[in-house]
Amino acid sequence: MESMEAVRRLMDLRHSGRAEDLPSVLAAAAPLLGAHSATVLLADYGQVALHPLRTAHQNSEGLAVDATAAGRAFTTSVHQWHGEFLHLPLMHGAERFGVLQLRMIDSPGEPVLRDLEIIAALVAELIAGRRFYGDAVEHTRRRLPMQLAAEIIWNQLPPLTYALDGTTVAAVLEPCYDVGGDAFDYAANADVLHLALFDTVGHGIAASALATLTLNAYRNARRSGLSLLDTCRSIDKWVRAQYPRAFVTALLAELDMGTGLYRRISAGHPAEILLRDGRVLPPLPTPGTLPLGLGHMIDRPPRVDEIALEPGDTLVLYTDGITEARDAAGELFGPDRLAAFLRDTLAQGIPAPEVMRRLVNTIVSYENGDLRDDATAAMLRWRTVNPSV
Structure with a gap:
């Protein structure tokens, strides 16, 4: 050869x-x-x-x-x-x-x-x-025409998968040709992995424009060296200033990749699912503050929650489009079914991006191919034995 x-x-x-x-x-x-x-x-x-x-x-x-x-x-x-x-x-x-x-x-x-x-x-x-x-x-x-709202969002996002020294991030968005209000972002700086998931109110162009502002306000705060607390306050300020009648639920998180210390703020967002050694652990407290854009309505600062991860731990952040998917009878997919799916799929040793692909396909099938809302999820795994999973 x-x-x-x-x-x-x-x-x-x-x-x-x-x-x-x-x-x-x-x-x-x-x-x-x-x-x-x-x-x-x-x-x-x-x-x-x-x-x-x-x-x-x-x-x-x-x-x-x-x-x-x-x-x-x-x-x-x-x-x-x-x-x-x-x-x-x-x-x-x-x-x-x-x-x-x-x-x-x-x-x-x-x-x-x-x-x-x-x-x-x-x-x-x-x-x-x-x-x-x-x-x-x-x-x-592209196998279908992509709507403009989805075009805007996809052009804002980082790659769906990132891995470094046993720490992995894998994300999915659906419907991929018509997503508008959901977004995610991450960045690895020195020993800190920054991760955020956003779910904006509304649909279509208006939602994608709000998501664009939110993403870039997050990046601006992060790149300016603001703390997690001040990052939350900064995004809240910009959302309120530019979209006074709108709001964004969010999970803003930081992981110390050396020690496994996970810190996060839940701004009106569903709690992550935490899996350890094949078990689903109790969820972290939520919310820690009101959705972004509504922070002026309370006089206390956002709460920062902390948890010490153990090697092999998995956290899954998701928007409510995942758990609020409904089957033909109207039954919600729900957090319990989501947790069971993740537990059973991870037990097979399947790589993180493949778990996410199967998850979103399961959600689409559950709603018979017609999602009522954007469905987005991001998996964070720390110090896996095999970095490819």
């Missing part, structure tokens, strides 16, 4: 290529990789299928994430064989893009397989670096 020549051709895209140039470069480089063909398959926004990277004028059927070898490579982050096809996960850090599908000439040995994994990592880096210079990645990922 002439893998270095393939690397050189791919590296030529780093400074002058676009994401949509990848398919032709990979097609020409496939024989150098010991393959008849090489195809980039990207996950759609709903993470239900993997589709070939395309331009605006191309289309093709995708491979289902569930029950296919390509899907197993995506959900497990481990290469998979199916007949003559080798599927390698495309990951940028902990963020899952999709898979690289190779139709191999012969079965590769371990040294060649390791080279191919490096090639897949390079392809993922190229997608991450070049996707903003054109719309090919977005054309591929």
Whole structure:
């Protein structure tokens, strides 16, 4: 396998290529990789299928994430064989893009397989670096028209997954093409992981505009070095000043990744679910203050709650669109069903981003594919034995 020549051709895209140039470069480089063909398959926004990277004028059927070898490579982050096809996960850090599908000439040995994994990592880096210079990645990922409110929110968000030294954050939003009022953010600075989840009042453009202000007020406070308490006060001030008839429920949290000390403020928001050693622990107290924008209505400061996490602990933050999902009979999904789902799924050793994908698919199915409200969740795991989960 002439893998270095393939690397050189791919590296030529780093400074002058676009994401949509990848398919032709990979097609020409496939024989150098010991393959008849090489195809980039990207996950759609709903993470239900993997589709070939395309331009605006191309289309093709995708491979289902569930029950296919390509899907197993995506959900497990481990290469998979199916007949003559080798599927390698495309990951940028902990963020899952999709898979690289190779139709191999012969079965590769371990040294060649390791080279191919490096090639897949390079392809993922190229997608991450070049996707903003054109719309090919977005054309591929979108299977339905995206509403403007959702466009605004998605353009504000960080990657869905982050991992560092056993600490993992994984998030999901649904309905992915029409979300408007929910948002999340995180940042790792030195030993502190900052995490926030927001649920704005209303829907559509108005809600997405309020979410945009809230997100950026949070980032501004965080980047200005404000404490958790002053961050809450700052966002509350800006929401009230710009949207005096609106409010935002929120969880604002900080995790000391060295010690496991978790500090948070619940501003009218549902309490996190805390899981430890396969058990669901009692929820943290909530709320600690009124929703953001309404803080002037009480004369006491927001309460900061603290808990010492233990290695392997999992916290799940969520908006009420998760627990207030209703089935055909009108029964709520509820926090107990949510906690049971998380406990049972984590017990299987499933990676955090895959737990979140399955959760949102469960919520969508529970409401028969028609969500009444935005459903957003973020999982925080600290010092897992296997950082990939």
